[in-house]
Amino acid sequence: MDVKTICLGLLTLDDATGYDLKKQLEGSFNHFYSAGFGSIYPALAQLAEAGLVECSEVSEEGRPARKLYRITGRGREAFLDTLKNNSSPGHKLRSEFLAMMYFAQLMDPGQIRAILDHRLEELDRKLDLLAEYEQSDWRHWPAGPRFVCGFGKAVMQAARDYVAENRQLLSDGKELAKEPRGDKVVTRNGRVQA
Amino acid sequence: MDVKTICLGLLTLDDATGYDLKKQLEGSFNHFYSAGFGSIYPALAQLAEAGLVECSEVSEEGRPARKLYRITGRGREAFLDTLKNNSSPGHKLRSEFLAMMYFAQLMDPGQIRAILDHRLEELDRKLDLLAEYEQSDWRHWPAGPRFVCGFGKAVMQAARDYVAENRQLLSDGKELAKEPRGDKVVTRNGRVQA
DNA sequence: GAAGTCATGTAAAATGTTACATGATTCA
DNA sequence: TGAATCATGTAACATTTTACATGACTTC
Numbered sequence: 001m002d003v004k005t006i007c008l009g010l011l012t013l014d015d016a017t018g019y020d021l022k023k024q025l026e027g028s029f030n031h032f033y034s035a036g037f038g039s040i041y042p043a044l045a046q047l048a049e050a051g052l053v054e055c056s057e058v059s060e061e062g063r064p065a066r067k068l069y070r071i072t073g074r075g076r077e078a079f080l081d082t083l084k085n086n087s088s089p090g091h092k093l094r095s096e097f098l099a100m101m102y103f104a105q106l107m108d109p110g111q112i113r114a115i116l117d118h119r120l121e122e123l124d125r126k127l128d129l130l131a132e133y134e135q136s137d138w139r140h141w142p143a144g145p146r147f148v149c150g151f152g153k154a155v156m157q158a159a160r161d162y163v164a165e166n167r168q169l170l171s172d173g174k175e176l177a178k179e180p181r182g183d184k185v186v187t188r189n190g191r192v193q194a
Numbered sequence: 195m196d197v198k199t200i201c202l203g204l205l206t207l208d209d210a211t212g213y214d215l216k217k218q219l220e221g222s223f224n225h226f227y228s229a230g231f232g233s234i235y236p237a238l239a240q241l242a243e244a245g246l247v248e249c250s251e252v253s254e255e256g257r258p259a260r261k262l263y264r265i266t267g268r269g270r271e272a273f274l275d276t277l278k279n280n281s282s283p284g285h286k287l288r289s290e291f292l293a294m295m296y297f298a299q300l301m302d303p304g305q306i307r308a309i310l311d312h313r314l315e316e317l318d319r320k321l322d323l324l325a326e327y328e329q330s331d332w333r334h335w336p337a338g339p340r341f342v343c344g345f346g347k348a349v350m351q352a353a354r355d356y357v358a359e360n361r362q363l364l365s366d367g368k369e370l371a372k373e374p375r376g377d378k379v380v381t382r383n384g385r386v387q388a
Numbered sequence: 389g390a391a392g393t394c395a396t397g398t399a400a401a402a403t404g405t406t407a408c409a410t411g412a413t414t415c416a
Numbered sequence: 417t418g419a420a421t422c423a424t425g426t427a428a429c430a431t432t433t434t435a436c437a438t439g440a441c442t443t444c
Binding site: 233 | 440
Binding site for chain 1: 195200203204222225226227228229244270273274277278280281282283284285286288289290291292293295296297299300301302305306308309312313316336337338339340341342344345346348349351352353355356357360363364
């Protein structure tokens with residue numbers, strides 16, 4: 001699913017400007033999708049050209065003119081079709097974080113700790129964001145968004161817990177390497193999870 | 195981290211051909227990284243051109259000639275540098291699956307079930323793959339790979355559990371919509387997780 | 389005999405990221 | 417006064433995916 005399709009999908013829910021769509025993606029789509037203005041604006045232009053959305057310019061005083069997009073009948077059909085014709089949607093993680101941790105033995109323990117901390121912070125930030133949504137109007141959400149939000153919560157919580165509980169695997173024992181060689185290797189049992 | 199860097203990293207562990215690297219990525223990197231031949235071969239060519247790896251052609255009878263790549267001193271340095279200069283590595287999920295589930299109300303319940311089943315199967319497949327690795331030589335693995343493997347296990351297990359436990363959120367009640375309107379709406383409490 | 393594995397690559401097409409460019413308003 | 421928010425876009429660049437092309441050997 002490319003940015004075009006995602007925009008079309010969001011426009012089935014409500015009319016929006018490119019700016020709005022970006023905000024929405026940074027909101028409830030945050031944990032599994034992202035797109036910059038550089039993809040969104042051209043996507044909307046293409047959708048408009050294809051007749052799948054209509055654009056009306058809204059100008060208010062003392063504000064930049066906004067382009068409000070509304071999905072057309074054909075647009076709605078097109079989106080429904082893309083949904084119908086995809087029975088094995090992808091789910092891809094691309095993680096520099098895990099790639100780096102894979103090579104932890106080549107890294108400075110201080111830096112490893114910094115990276116781990118950074119990851120925990122980001123997970124907390126995203127988890128907090130989801131929690132905010134739940135507070136607001138959770139009960140009135142349709143099943144789809146609720147399922148997706150819950151999924152993000154469950155998976156990120158698991159990631160958070162794992163990192164917090166197993167970080168010592170990566171940073172333990174190495175700190176001692178800075179000492180003038182005591183030749184006293186502390187062997188840890190490699191417990192990873194229960 | 196692009197394919198080039200990943201290849202360089204893998205080559206710090208052992209010499210390999212492009213084909214080998216692909217297999218390795220399909221193995222322990224499977225759950226957080228992927229690359230096709232179309233990225234790997236050009237990447238290796240560029241690395242060789244930059245003097246970060248060396249290539250020696252190995253020809254055996256009755257087999258295609260293989261190009262075995264070995265990292266150079268400068269290559270090792272370069273990789274260590276990339277590690278050193280990245281203290282906030284990314285971790286991005288791009289999920290068509292969640293995007294589609296977000297719009298579940300627009301979809302046929304049968305298809306939703308099919309998609310959910312497909313997702314569960316894929317998670318199981320990847321989980322099994324990780325389990326195999328653990329069996330083999332788990333205890334002798336360095337901390338890095340062990341951490342990364344454990345992470346994948348924890349997160350994918352959480353995803354699996356969540357989908358299995360909450361799928362009824364998406365497919366329940368809708369089946370009844372096919373019936374000639376009994377006007378008997380079964381209200382479910384929107385429990386998502388404990 | 390067909391499918392799958394081993395093995396390498398090229399080239400076009402699709403996609404996305406980043407940097408640039410503009411400009412008013414609001415808040416600290 | 418400076419930063420953040422609102423608001424839109426272009427263009428160059430980087431990157432990845434996909435399709436194509438080749439060919440021998442092995443296993444069912």
